[in-house]
Amino acid sequence: MRYLPLAEADRQAMLRAIGATSVEDLFVDVPESARLSGKVEGLADHATEMAVERQLGALARQNLVAGEVPFFLGCGAYKHHIPSSVDHLIQRGEFLTSYTPYQPEIAQGTLQALFEFQTQVARLYGCDVANASMYDGSTACWEAIVMARRITKRGKAVLSAGLHPHYVSVAQTMARFTGDRLDLALPELTPSAPGDDMERLLAGIDGETSAVVVQYPNILGHVADLSELAERAHEAGALLIAVVTEPVALGLIRSPGEMGADIVVGEGQAIGVGLNFGGPYVGLFACKEKFVRQMPGRLCGETADADGNRGFVLTLSTREQHIRREKATSNICTNSGLCALAFSIHMTLLGEKGLRQLAELNHAKAVAAADRLADVPGVELVSGAFFNEFTLRLSREARPVVRAMADRGVLGGVSLGRLYPGVEALANGLVVAVTETVTDEHVEALARVLEECLVEGAGA
Amino acid sequence: MSKNPSGWRPDMGAANGEGAQTGTFTGNRALMLEEPLIFEMEEGGGTGVDFAEAPSVESRLGGLERNRPIGIPGLSEPQMVRHYTRLSRQNYAIDLGLFPLGSCTMKHNPRLNEKVARMPGFADIHPLQPSDTVQGALALIEMLGGWLVTLTGMNSVAMSPKAGAHGELCGLLAIRAALEARGDAREVILVPESAHGTNPATAAFAGYRVESIPANERGRVDIDALKARLRPDVAGVMITNPNTCGLFEPDMLAISEAVHAAGGLVYCDGANFNAIVGRVRPGDLGIDAMHINLHKTFSTPHGGGGPGSGPVVFSDALTPFAPLPFVERKGDQFTLVEEETAGEHHGSSFGRMTAFHGQMGMFTRAMAYILSHGADGLRQVSGDAVLNANYLLRQLEDVLDAPFAASGPCMHEALFSDKGFGGGLTTLDLAKGLIDEGYHPMTMYFPLVVHGSMLVEPTETESKAALDQFIGALRSVAERAKAGDQSLKAAPVHAPRRRLDETLAARKPVLVYRDPEQAQAAE
Numbered sequence: 016m017r018y019l020p021l022a023e024a025d026r027q028a029m030l031r032a033i034g035a036t037s038v039e040d041l042f043v044d045v046p047e048s049a050r051l052s053g054k055v056e057g058l059a060d061h062a063t064e065m066a067v068e069r070q071l072g073a074l075a076r077q078n079l080v081a082g083e084v085p086f087f088l089g090c091g092a093y094k095h096h097i098p099s100s101v102d103h104l105i106q107r108g109e110f111l112t113s114y115t116p117y118q119p120e121i122a123q124g125t126l127q128a129l130f131e132f133q134t135q136v137a138r139l140y141g142c143d144v145a146n147a148s149m150y151d152g153s154t155a156c157w158e159a160i161v162m163a164r165r166i167t168k169r170g171k172a173v174l175s176a177g178l179h180p181h182y183v184s185v186a187q188t189m190a191r192f193t194g195d196r197l198d199l200a201l202p203e204l205t206p207s208a209p210g211d212d213m214e215r216l217l218a219g220i221d222g223e224t225s226a227v228v229v230q231y232p233n234i235l236g237h238v239a240d241l242s243e244l245a246e247r248a249h250e251a252g253a254l255l256i257a258v259v260t261e262p263v264a265l266g267l268i269r270s271p272g273e274m275g276a277d278i279v280v281g282e283g284q285a286i287g288v289g290l291n292f293g294g295p296y297v298g299l300f301a302c303k304e305k306f307v308r309q310m311p312g313r314l315c316g317e318t319a320d321a322d323g324n325r326g327f328v329l330t331l332s333t334r335e336q337h338i339r340r341e342k343a344t345s346n347i348c349t350n351s352g353l354c355a356l357a358f359s360i361h362m363t364l365l366g367e368k369g370l371r372q373l374a375e376l377n378h379a380k381a382v383a384a385a386d387r388l389a390d391v392p393g394v395e396l397v398s399g400a401f402f403n404e405f406t407l408r409l410s411r412e413a414r415p416v417v418r419a420m421a422d423r424g425v426l427g428g429v430s431l432g433r434l435y436p437g438v439e440a441l442a443n444g445l446v447v448a449v450t451e452t453v454t455d456e457h458v459e460a461l462a463r464v465l466e467e468c469l470v471e472g473a474g475a
Numbered sequence: 476m477s478k479n480p481s482g483w484r485p486d487m488g489a490a491n492g493e494g495a496q497t498g499t500f501t502g503n504r505a506l507m508l509e510e511p512l513i514f515e516m517e518e519g520g521g522t523g524v525d526f527a528e529a530p531s532v533e534s535r536l537g538g539l540e541r542n543r544p545i546g547i548p549g550l551s552e553p554q555m556v557r558h559y560t561r562l563s564r565q566n567y568a569i570d571l572g573l574f575p576l577g578s579c580t581m582k583h584n585p586r587l588n589e590k591v592a593r594m595p596g597f598a599d600i601h602p603l604q605p606s607d608t609v610q611g612a613l614a615l616i617e618m619l620g621g622w623l624v625t626l627t628g629m630n631s632v633a634m635s636p637k638a639g640a641h642g643e644l645c646g647l648l649a650i651r652a653a654l655e656a657r658g659d660a661r662e663v664i665l666v667p668e669s670a671h672g673t674n675p676a677t678a679a680f681a682g683y684r685v686e687s688i689p690a691n692e693r694g695r696v697d698i699d700a701l702k703a704r705l706r707p708d709v710a711g712v713m714i715t716n717p718n719t720c721g722l723f724e725p726d727m728l729a730i731s732e733a734v735h736a737a738g739g740l741v742y743c744d745g746a747n748f749n750a751i752v753g754r755v756r757p758g759d760l761g762i763d764a765m766h767i768n769l770h771k772t773f774s775t776p777h778g779g780g781g782p783g784s785g786p787v788v789f790s791d792a793l794t795p796f797a798p799l800p801f802v803e804r805k806g807d808q809f810t811l812v813e814e815e816t817a818g819e820h821h822g823s824s825f826g827r828m829t830a831f832h833g834q835m836g837m838f839t840r841a842m843a844y845i846l847s848h849g850a851d852g853l854r855q856v857s858g859d860a861v862l863n864a865n866y867l868l869r870q871l872e873d874v875l876d877a878p879f880a881a882s883g884p885c886m887h888e889a890l891f892s893d894k895g896f897g898g899g900l901t902t903l904d905l906a907k908g909l910i911d912e913g914y915h916p917m918t919m920y921f922p923l924v925v926h927g928s929m930l931v932e933p934t935e936t937e938s939k940a941a942l943d944q945f946i947g948a949l950r951s952v953a954e955r956a957k958a959g960d961q962s963l964k965a966a967p968v969h970a971p972r973r974r975l976d977e978t979l980a981a982r983k984p985v986l987v988y989r990d991p992e993q994a995q996a997a998e
Contacts, residue, residue, distance in 0.1 A: 043884065067846045108571070113569075122566055366547055
């Protein structure tokens with residue numbers, strides 16, 4: 016077997032050195048009734064590298080690949096072009112096959128990269144500090160709600176209707192068990208500001224509110240100024256948590272931190288990571304400096320070695336589970352280190368200049384696409400202010416239209432029926448994301464197929 | 476202390492004495508290259524990406540245009556590639572050598588797995604694509620789930636948890652949901668004192684109160700103490716098996732029976748499943764839920780701290796409460812069961828734990844690893860891992876105190892203590908001495924039940940020759956520690972950095988780079 020270096024003669028020599036007659040002797044502590052005498056039944060035996068590659072390659076070929084068709088899906092996961100050098104570098108064994116940097120003297124590569132990552136995230140979000148990553152945006156969002164509860168000692172969070180429904184779902188799952196109260200609402204397809212419920216959020220802040228949680232841009236693509244919300248939350252002793260699922264937007268629009276957000280969390284997938292059918296992604300987590308000791312997750316900090324040379328270590332670990340156990344700020348251990356590295360490498364290649372160009376390109380293409388699609392009979396553009404994602408109201412239910420478009424080789428967007436099953440008022444909504452990977456031909460293909468499917472009564 | 480005592484900057488030269496310790500102009504030592512932070516580097520063109528010109532449109536950003544710089548430097552591709560390549564060379568890795576980090580399972584990461592994960596059909600598909608367009612991906616998730624269920628002898632599997640601790644949370648939420656469903660809310664989770672810190676932290680995160688159960692003198696759960704505490708307020712126990720001392724819990728069946736008899740449920744931390752895979756099915760030990768770290772047992776790369784993946788297998792009792800979403804097979808068709816379709820058959824599900832469907836990129840890698848080994852190979856994997864650990868234990872027990880060695884064989888890792896070290900030397904000193912020998916140290920000071928503990932896990936990846944060399948190196952450093960050799964206090968001396976001051980880092984946290992003017996203003 017190609018991954019196992021021990022030869023049978025080695026095994027015998029080692030058993031003799033141990034004083035055992037067989038490997039089975041080493042499992043004496045396992046109750047006899049639970050010890051299998053041979054291999055597990057009903058499973059295949061080992062296979063060659065070529066055979067495995069063929070078997071899994073056959074499964075891979077059954078999927079419709081985003082890069083091979085006109086592609087417009089977003090809603091928390093975005094298709095951007097990733098420069099070849101990013102994937103090349105994260106495959107270096109010294110990054111790929113290293114562990115959490117518990118021995119800093121021989122992990123400065125990972126640690127310095129994390130320090131740079133933390134700085135990039137903090138600056139992008141407009142915050143003082145950022146951690147070394149979380150699992151993904153949705154779990155980072157719940158961790159932020161828990162952190163706000165710890166800071167304010169209040170248990171009611173007001174969630175915007177524009178927050179990704181899966182993020183809401185995760186919070187609901189957890190709140191059911193932790194006793195946190197969540198003030199929720201469904202989005203509406205309000206013309207020009209879909210999903211925006213600023214009035215409801217402002218009205219919902221009271222003396223029991225720990226935090227207001229608002230997504231920017233929101234699930235329907237809309238962008239709104241958060242400044243007033245931050246002010247009103249602070250007046251009431253509550254925090255503002257901003258959630259960013261499309262970090263590229265911050266190359267062009269103001270950061271949540273600048274507008275007064277106390278904690279900014281989000282999904283970093285769009286930069287450097289790729290779609291991967293939903294994971295692994297990378298949760299970003301940043302906040303004001305005064306809250307740093309309440310943060311979840313690992314933090315990398317600067318220090319000096321015995322010779323006075325600058326170096327980096329994991330720090331403030333008294334917040335963490337391996338020291339504080341049940342009193343830790345979170346149970347997180349493994350985070351998303353390699354995805355954070357990919358994010359950081361891509362960001363280093365972009366720089367502020369490239370990020371701005373990328374964002375401008377996304378926005379311009381999205382505006383052009385929105386206008387083109389609004390011309391399709393049976394399509395109404397409901398978004399006014401948006402970045403690279405906007406919402407259309409179709410003349411019929413969007414979910415079967417999306418399926419019918421896929422049958423014609425166009426992945427045309429995310430139907431709100433998929434995200435909000437059973438919500439009649441949203442059923443005709445279609446969220447379309449347009450990134451730099453979209454060409455004019457793609458937009459024409461979408462317009463044509465959308466028109467066909469609307470006219471023909473898709474799938475029905 | 477100046478802000479940047481060693482990182483080379485363009486304005487530096489030998490004249491300012493920065494190279495004094497190495498005697499070189501640059502501060503470099505041949506292949507060991509010092510590397511500044513990206514924030515300290517020349518900007519050049521400020522980016523390494525070319526873009527097509529944006530079509531001219533009127534902006535629709537609602538007046539939210541950014542009006543301040545972000546402060547993120549950009550490097551050209553050659554500068555950027557050198558930066559990260561140089562950084563990478565300051566890391567130890569499995570690709571470089573034996574990585575005996577106990578309980579972390581640093582085994583070889585086959586490159587086939589990387590290739591499979593990058594197939595466009597897996598890497599370039601969106602989680603919200605219509606399910607007709609991702610049948611192959613759903614089939615892979617279902618296939619991997621099937622292997623995990625069969626290998627563990629359990630009833631079902633939840634694939635969405637993102638890592639081990641997230642899997643623990645999944646298991647505990649299922650336990651809570653099951654108990655609440657029978658109208659029996661209980662508030663305490665029992666955790667052995669040898670448990671990994673995530674266990675008590677997870678129980679607290681799930682809203683439980685945590686109580687500790689002591690270990691006996693043989694490094695196992697004190698079953699009498701456990702039984703005495705099994706009152707009606709106990710929702711369940713979290714037991715790691717094989718445990719964090721590297722030992723199998725021989726009373727596991729009796730423990731499960733006692734917990735069930737008291738109306739509780741049994742969570743098994745499966746972090747050490749690699750020791751028994753293919754030989755023992757946790758389902759035969761009375762367990763109700765167990766997470767499997769795909770990044771340990773099934774070799775998905777640790778990547779400097781993640782991503783991981785922590786699927787959870789369930790017994791019959793907990794299956795109805797498993798989280799959404801999951802994949803269901805009907806004939807040749809695979810469907811994703813989400814909120815809307817869960818109503819009819821899965822109404823008791825405790826809900827969603829993460830935005831999408833789990834760590835697809837880890838599933839593909841783990842599947843390639845599993846198919847490569849097969850049922851016969853996985854049995855060999857655990858056999859070799861346990862053989863290697865026992866060989867190490869017996870070759871070292873005369874020079875290092877092995878507190879539980881007399882009680883019989885260990886599983887996949889060998890535990891030692893600092894008993895007998897002279898001259899005030901500690902486990903930390905020994906570990907740093909190993910760094911100078913070219914090895915990553917073992918896990919230090921965990922588990923907490925042993926003084927100055929050293930947990931050594933060689934894994935099945937090592938050949939006998941590699942083990943013998945490591946044993947020689949560890950013996951040599953251990954003998955120095957016992958002799959009180961004070962030079963160990965100065966170790967490491969050959970690493971990219973000498974011993975780093977962690978107290979300083981925590982006392983005055985510097986978590987992000989500040990431009991020198993900014994930093995000065997802050998002080």
